[in-house]
Structure formats: C-alpha cells, structure tokens
Amino acid sequence: MPPKTDHEDSSSDDSPEETPDSHTSVKTSSETPVPEGRIQSGRLAGRTLLAAILIVAIPVLFQQSMAATVGLFDKILAGSLPQSVVDPALDAIGIGSYISWFVGIAMAGLGIGGQVIIARAMGSGNAQDGHDALGQSLSLAFLWGILVGAGLWFLVSPLANLAELTPEATGYLEQYVITIAVSMPLCGILMVGSMCLYGAGETILPALIMVGVNIANVLFSWLLSGADLEFQSFSIANPLPIDPAEHGVRGIAAGTAIAYLVGALLITIALSRGVKDLKLESRRLKPSREMFGRIIKVGAPSFAEGISMWGVNLFVLGFIGTIIERNVLGLTEGPTQGLVGAHAIAIQWEAFSFMPGFALGTAAGTIAGQFLGAGNARMARKAIINCTIAGMIFMGLVGVLFILKGEALTRVISDQPVHLEETPKLLIICGVIQVFFALNMVVRQGLRGVGDTKWTFLITTISSYGVRLPAAWLLGVWMGWGLTGIWFGLCGEIVIRGMLFTARFLHGGWARIKV
Structure with a gap:
C-alpha cells in the first residue's frame, strides 16, 4: 500500500478535493453537481487513489x-550452450541487450505520446481524442518499426568494435541483430498498443497478452537454440536436432521475433474488440497531420531522452572495451574476455529491481495524467508522491537482496570465473543506491506521463553527459578501478539525477503543460 503523505487529507485517501487546481464546481439548471476534478471516463473513473494505483501498478x-x-x-x-562458445555467446547477448534497449527506447518514445493524450482524454471524457490517438499511434508504430528495423542492421559493426568483441562474438552478434530486425514493425505494434492501454488505465489486458508473448519467447527460444537446459541436478534435453554451437544465438533471437508476432496479433485483436471508452477503429488508422503532430510533440523529447541515455551507455561500453584492450596488452591486470558478459549479467539482475519502480512510475504517470485531464493538479501531485514513496520502499528491499546474495544470483546465470569475480561486486554497488534509483524512476515516469518530456530530456542529458560519463571514465579507466569503478560512477550519477527530477517535480511547472 502506498504510504500516506503529509499532503493528504486524513478524511480521505483519494477523493479529489476542490482546490484552485480543480476549479469550482458548477451546477446545471436542475442543480445537479458536475463532478469537476474527477476522472470522467475509462477504468479509473470513480476509483479511489489507492485503488487506481493498485489497478495500474x-x-x-x-x-x-x-x-x-x-x-x-x-x-x-546462452550460458547453457557448449562451453567452447559460452563466453563469446554471452558477450554477444550482452551487446544484444543494448540493441533491445534501443528498440525499447524507440518504441516507448512514440508510445508515450499516445499514452499521454489518451490519459488526458480519459480524464476529460473526450472519447474522440482517445480513439484518434490510439489509431494514429498504431499507424505510426508500424512505420516507425520499419525504420528501426532497417537501422539495426547498421549498428552491429560499430557496437562490436566499441566493445572490442572477438570475431566469434561479433559473428554471434550479427546473427542476433539481423534476426531481431525483421520483427520490429510487430514489436512496435505490441509496445505502442500496450502503452496506449496504460493511458486508459487498462493494465490487466496488456499483462495477460504479455503472458502469451513471454511463453512463446521462452518456448521458441529454447527449442530453436538447440541447447539443453541444465540447472544443478535438473536437466531437460532439447528435442530438436539443432547444433547449439552454430545456431544457438540465432535461435534465441528467433524465439524473440516469433514472440513479437504473437504479441502483435493479440494486441490488435484486443484493441479491435475494445476496452472501456477506448477502441481501435479502422478509420482512425488513416494518418492525420494534427494528431501525428500532437503525438510527436510529446514523444519526440522522450525519444531524444532515451537516445541520450543509450548514447551514454555506448560510451560506457567503449570504456569497458578500453579496459579489456589494456588487459590484453598487459598494461593492466584483469580479464581479457567476459567483462561485457559480467556487465550484462549485473544489468539483467538490476532489471528485476526496476520492476516495482517501473510499475509504480507507470501508475504515477497514468493517474497524474488523467487527473490533469480532469483539471485536478492536486490529486495528480498526490499520485506521484504516493507512488514514489512506495517505489523507494520496494526497490530498497531488492537492493538489500543484491547486497547479500550477489554471488548466488550470478551463479543462476553463469559459473564462469570472470563472472563470479566481477558481477557480485557490481550488484552490491547498485544495491546501495536502489532508494535513489526509485526516486529517479518513479518521479521521471510521473513527469513523462503528464507530458513533461522536454524537462525529463534536459535533466537526463545534462546529468548523463555532465556527470555520468566523466565519473565512469575517471573511476573506471583513468584511476584503473576497472568495471567496478565504472559502476561506482554510473550509480553515483543516479543519485544526482534523482535529486534533479525531484526538484523539477517540486517546481510544479509540469502541472501547466498542454498536450
């Protein structure tokens, strides 16, 4: 339960009180009160604040x-592939994570535009706006997916060179990226469609769809990789006659591509059937300059913010490559292979700490956006505050797990000596700053959800390039602390960025943004 704050009324957890932000209620000729400041349509209409947070989060x-x-x-x-290819395969999958991150950034940048407009439409009761935003967002998603897929083909060589990948790892990376690229239009429909549902307060449906997507991903990735699953004394033989050493990485990527196909079909069917006050209609798919412009106005800064973050982490990848190169040349002592994999394993576990922060951030942005659509800035503010406090509690608990069980978590993925040496230290570092990470995630998503994407872009870019990169290079490369030093710099910057987002939230300019 999101804790109460000092700003809340003791008499009500959620009722949108009349404030200067929510306007004075007026009466019709029959003296029937008009519910000013309340969400007018969608699944969250008439819900308490706590109920709305739980429904979304x-x-x-x-x-x-x-x-x-x-x-x-x-x-x-990847860790279950033949021992001769585990290290290069994990390095390739690690770089593949950067590709997946880029895809997520590209699609979320577009999806946030539709989500924000739909949230405002739900708050104001403007069904026409919501239907238009949904149709136009999906049309844009398909076109954007084609462009993103084409762009991925050009990323393989630069990323491989940046990370100083071996020729074998580079070959696996090419297999992974080329296979994923063809499914990008489908990925766009799935991701943007889900975000549009978030804007309407509908999160159960996309979650159920993702169950099917993830089952398909796991099943087909395993079958097409040819790998036998082994965990301690537990083992499942792969039934297909596929050579995992040659086709394992390609098979893992193919499973993901098939899952995107499943997801695109399911989300299209669901949206065509419709949810409360939101439905996909074929006539709404026709491009409209006005709605395209509104979606892009909100989404473009968000995409730029994501690319800014992604670009910074490419530099970080380059720093890791520099460390590997120095180790190879004998200028410093340390691993010559496997550092990228250790970095990727830590990031993968870190993704679990994101889960409560992302969920509560989505709730903060969705609910705050709908309350702003209803003209109630005070309730929008309450939603973000409550979600932030809850996120800090939950992510802080995950951080304790990282600190205490880093080696055990690493062993779940790999028993390679380099991974067991490096990854637990990284998990301890990120575990310590989880509370600040929550502050960063939830407040940032709350601001994005109300359309304040220009300020989130500026804060992220200034902090990332002004603090994150210099700190990572100084501690990891110049001072010779290696991968551990890089993570000290990365996590230290998260603390500063969280403070900057908090300052923007307290300023209050986000409450006056028109979309």
Whole structure:
C-alpha cells in the first residue's frame, strides 16, 4: 500500500478535493453537481487513489516480472550452450541487450505520446481524442518499426568494435541483430498498443497478452537454440536436432521475433474488440497531420531522452572495451574476455529491481495524467508522491537482496570465473543506491506521463553527459578501478539525477503543460 503523505487529507485517501487546481464546481439548471476534478471516463473513473494505483501498478509489475524473467532466461540459454562458445555467446547477448534497449527506447518514445493524450482524454471524457490517438499511434508504430528495423542492421559493426568483441562474438552478434530486425514493425505494434492501454488505465489486458508473448519467447527460444537446459541436478534435453554451437544465438533471437508476432496479433485483436471508452477503429488508422503532430510533440523529447541515455551507455561500453584492450596488452591486470558478459549479467539482475519502480512510475504517470485531464493538479501531485514513496520502499528491499546474495544470483546465470569475480561486486554497488534509483524512476515516469518530456530530456542529458560519463571514465579507466569503478560512477550519477527530477517535480511547472 502506498504510504500516506503529509499532503493528504486524513478524511480521505483519494477523493479529489476542490482546490484552485480543480476549479469550482458548477451546477446545471436542475442543480445537479458536475463532478469537476474527477476522472470522467475509462477504468479509473470513480476509483479511489489507492485503488487506481493498485489497478495500474500490479498488472504492470507482473508484466515486467515476466519480461525480466525472459531476459534472464535468454542469458541462461546462452550460458547453457557448449562451453567452447559460452563466453563469446554471452558477450554477444550482452551487446544484444543494448540493441533491445534501443528498440525499447524507440518504441516507448512514440508510445508515450499516445499514452499521454489518451490519459488526458480519459480524464476529460473526450472519447474522440482517445480513439484518434490510439489509431494514429498504431499507424505510426508500424512505420516507425520499419525504420528501426532497417537501422539495426547498421549498428552491429560499430557496437562490436566499441566493445572490442572477438570475431566469434561479433559473428554471434550479427546473427542476433539481423534476426531481431525483421520483427520490429510487430514489436512496435505490441509496445505502442500496450502503452496506449496504460493511458486508459487498462493494465490487466496488456499483462495477460504479455503472458502469451513471454511463453512463446521462452518456448521458441529454447527449442530453436538447440541447447539443453541444465540447472544443478535438473536437466531437460532439447528435442530438436539443432547444433547449439552454430545456431544457438540465432535461435534465441528467433524465439524473440516469433514472440513479437504473437504479441502483435493479440494486441490488435484486443484493441479491435475494445476496452472501456477506448477502441481501435479502422478509420482512425488513416494518418492525420494534427494528431501525428500532437503525438510527436510529446514523444519526440522522450525519444531524444532515451537516445541520450543509450548514447551514454555506448560510451560506457567503449570504456569497458578500453579496459579489456589494456588487459590484453598487459598494461593492466584483469580479464581479457567476459567483462561485457559480467556487465550484462549485473544489468539483467538490476532489471528485476526496476520492476516495482517501473510499475509504480507507470501508475504515477497514468493517474497524474488523467487527473490533469480532469483539471485536478492536486490529486495528480498526490499520485506521484504516493507512488514514489512506495517505489523507494520496494526497490530498497531488492537492493538489500543484491547486497547479500550477489554471488548466488550470478551463479543462476553463469559459473564462469570472470563472472563470479566481477558481477557480485557490481550488484552490491547498485544495491546501495536502489532508494535513489526509485526516486529517479518513479518521479521521471510521473513527469513523462503528464507530458513533461522536454524537462525529463534536459535533466537526463545534462546529468548523463555532465556527470555520468566523466565519473565512469575517471573511476573506471583513468584511476584503473576497472568495471567496478565504472559502476561506482554510473550509480553515483543516479543519485544526482534523482535529486534533479525531484526538484523539477517540486517546481510544479509540469502541472501547466498542454498536450
């Protein structure tokens, strides 16, 4: 339960009180009160604040748990390939995680535009706006997916060179990316469609769809990889006659592509059937300059923010490559292979700590956006505050797990000596700052959810390039602390960025944004 704050009324957890932000209620000729400041349509209409948070956050938490589990499973599969290819395969899958992150950024940048407009439409009761935003968002998603898929083909060589991958790992990376690229239009429909449902307060449906997507991903990735699953004394033989050493990484990627196909079909069927006050209609798919412009106005800064973050982490990948190169040349002591994999394993476990923060951030943005649509800035503010406090509690508990069980978590994915040496230290570092990570995630998503994407872009970019990169290079490369030093820099910057987002929230300018 999200804790109460000092700003809340003791008499009500959620009732949208009349404030200067929510306008004074007016009466019709029959003296019937008009419910000013209340959400007018969609699943959250008439709900208490606590109920609204739970309605949005719990299914998203479940969905994110499954997504993180699938990412973990992909790495377990790579770790189950023949020993001769485990290190280069995990390095390739690790870089593949950057590709997946880029895809998520590209699609979320578009999806947030539709989500924000639909949230405002639900709050104001403007069904026409919601239907238009949904149709236009999906049309844009398909077109954008084609462009993103084409762009992925050009990322393989630069990423491989940046990370100083071996020729074998580079070959696996090419297999992974080329296979994933063809499914990008389908991925766009799935991700953007889900975000549009978030804007309407509908999170159970996309969560159920993702169950099917993730089951398909796990099943087909395992079958097509040719790998036998082994965990301690537990073993399942792969029934297909596929050589895992040659086709394992390609098979893992093919499973993901098939899952996107399943997801795109399911989300299209669901949206065509419709949810409360929101339905996909074929006539709404026709491009409209006005709605395209509104979606892009909100989404473009969000995409730029994501690319800014992604670009920073490419530099970080380059720093890791520099450390590997120095180790190879004998200038410093340390591993010559496997560092990228150790970094990727830590990031994969870190994804589990994101889950409560992402879920509560989604709730903060959705509910705050709907309350702003209803003209009630005070309730929008309450939603973000409550979600942030809850996120800090839950992510803090996950951080304790990272600190205490880092080696055990690493062994779930790999028993390689380099991974057991490096990854637990990284998990301890990120475990310590989980509370600040929650502050960063929930407040940022709350601001994005109300359309304040320009400020989130500015804060992220300034902090990332002004603090994150210099700190990671200084501690990891210049001072010679290696991968551990890089993570000290990365996690230290998260603390600063969380403070900057908090300052923007307290400023209050986000409450006056028009979308």
